[in-house]
Amino acid sequence: MSGDIPIPSLPRPVLIAGGGIGGMATALTLHQIGVPCIVFETVPELQPLGVGINLQPNAVRELHDLGFGNEVLDTIGLQAREWALVGRNGNEVYAEPRGLAAGYRWPQYSVHRGQLQMLLFNAVRERLGDDAVRLGQRVTGYRQDADGVTALVETRDGQRLEVAGALLIAADGLHSAVRAQMHPTQPPIQWGGAVMWRGTTPGVPVRTGASFVGVGSLRHRVVFYPISPPDPATGLATINWIAEITVDNSQGWQQGDWNRRVQLEDFIHHFEGWNFSWIDVPALLRGARDVFEYPMIDRDPVPTWVDGRVALLGDAAHVMYPVGSNGASQAIVDARVLGAQLIAHGVGPQALRAYDDKLCQDISALVLRNRGAGPFGLLGLVDERCGGVFDHIDDVLPRAEREAYMARYKAAAGFAIETLNDAPPTIAPGQRVAMD
Numbered sequence: 076m077s078g079d080i081p082i083p084s085l086p087r088p089v090l091i092a093g094g095g096i097g098g099m100a101t102a103l104t105l106h107q108i109g110v111p112c113i114v115f116e117t118v119p120e121l122q123p124l125g126v127g128i129n130l131q132p133n134a135v136r137e138l139h140d141l142g143f144g145n146e147v148l149d150t151i152g153l154q155a156r157e158w159a160l161v162g163r164n165g166n167e168v169y170a171e172p173r174g175l176a177a178g179y180r181w182p183q184y185s186v187h188r189g190q191l192q193m194l195l196f197n198a199v200r201e202r203l204g205d206d207a208v209r210l211g212q213r214v215t216g217y218r219q220d221a222d223g224v225t226a227l228v229e230t231r232d233g234q235r236l237e238v239a240g241a242l243l244i245a246a247d248g249l250h251s252a253v254r255a256q257m258h259p260t261q262p263p264i265q266w267g268g269a270v271m272w273r274g275t276t277p278g279v280p281v282r283t284g285a286s287f288v289g290v291g292s293l294r295h296r297v298v299f300y301p302i303s304p305p306d307p308a309t310g311l312a313t314i315n316w317i318a319e320i321t322v323d324n325s326q327g328w329q330q331g332d333w334n335r336r337v338q339l340e341d342f343i344h345h346f347e348g349w350n351f352s353w354i355d356v357p358a359l360l361r362g363a364r365d366v367f368e369y370p371m372i373d374r375d376p377v378p379t380w381v382d383g384r385v386a387l388l389g390d391a392a393h394v395m396y397p398v399g400s401n402g403a404s405q406a407i408v409d410a411r412v413l414g415a416q417l418i419a420h421g422v423g424p425q426a427l428r429a430y431d432d433k434l435c436q437d438i439s440a441l442v443l444r445n446r447g448a449g450p451f452g453l454l455g456l457v458d459e460r461c462g463g464v465f466d467h468i469d470d471v472l473p474r475a476e477r478e479a480y481m482a483r484y485k486a487a488a489g490f491a492i493e494t495l496n497d498a499p500p501t502i503a504p505g506q507r508v509a510m511d
Contacts, residue, residue: 097389
């Protein structure tokens with residue numbers, strides 16, 4: 076069955092596949108610069124699903140420019156103050172201040188992913204109207220000509236729609252149907268052997284009270300950080316944690332589900348005995364109400380994110396290992412860079428090519444850098460030199476070497492302090508696309 080749905084009057088809207096963080100940031104950016112748009116989201120009802128994520132200062136800067144200041148972001152998360160790695164025996168490998176404490180003009184935030192998505196979704200409905208987001212409708216493909224693009228849309232009840240637009244922006248995630256059409260010979264999802272278990276537990280924050288801490292080794296570690304301030308009555312914050320091991324991946328991922336609820340007994344034995352004077356890891360894991368298992372996966376980079384009037388964005392363009400807190404941050408940055416190119420070149424293929432030129436090559440390199448361990452590579456170096464057990468880290472990995480390693484990563488990920496602080500706004504206040 077085919078049909079069509081109402082769309083705004085000319086100019087044709089930009090069509091957005093996917094209502095996640097990248098899709099919503101794109102819709103808000105397009106509205107800010109005066110471009111009409113429609114978001115198509117597969118699920119019939121958005122809910123605040125997911126676990127904790129970190130937003131780097133480069134992404135927080137863009138959220139500020141979209142009208143979400145610290146007073147808003149403080150309601151869904153916590154400003155991070157430290158990033159630290161700790162070895163197998165509980166001794167510190169590396170620590171550095173983050174966000175404002177590091178000298179950035181913008182904070183770094185630890186937030187609940189679902190709450191961030193709902194914040195952006197509610198803002199889209201408030202600013203663009205309820206009809207701007209079409210829930211229960213999935214973009215399954217596209218067709219284009221010189222004048223525009225047609226999104227092929229399927230509803231939850233099986234109805235097939237064709238919607239005309241000026242551009243199609245695919246923010247439809249890991250299993251993007253648009254990417255599959257654009258790159259039909261792309262390799263399958265890549266799993267490097269790491270398995271993650273994720274949950275949240277009420278607990279007392281350690282170190283600065285707003286620290287991101289990784290404990291263990293490159294192939295066997297726990298990462299945790301608070302995503303809420305402590306409750307005044309109990310002193311307990313919501314601690315987001317990720318427990319991870321690396322196993323033989325020669326047979327591929329056997330579980331079938333990419334995200335499934337599991338029992339603590341399925342994996343807690345990997346972390347028994349991880350009880351240090353400042354953190355009891357098994358107790359942290361046992362305190363979670365629900366635990367979910369995920370393989371650590373990504374996709375091989377593709378040579379371009381653009382096909383004429385169609386562009387990939389967020390995970391559809393560059394799903395990457397979650398080791399550098401880049402995924403959601405980069406999706407937000409993608410949306411803003413796209414908006415800037417629409418201002419510079421108009422709503423057409425030239426803007427998409429400029430967006431691709433600015434981001435595709437560098438972010439594809441970041442995907443591969445994260446696959447190679449990202450900032451957690453420091454733990455790999457410690458493992459190589461001393462088996463992960465040491466008394467004085469400077470005897471194993473001199474401070475200058477540790478700092479140089481992290482500086483290279485931050486530069487590659489786009490949040491080197493001086494570069495970010497000195498950069499002009501991606502989209503200057505009041506800038507809008509010139510319409511014919």
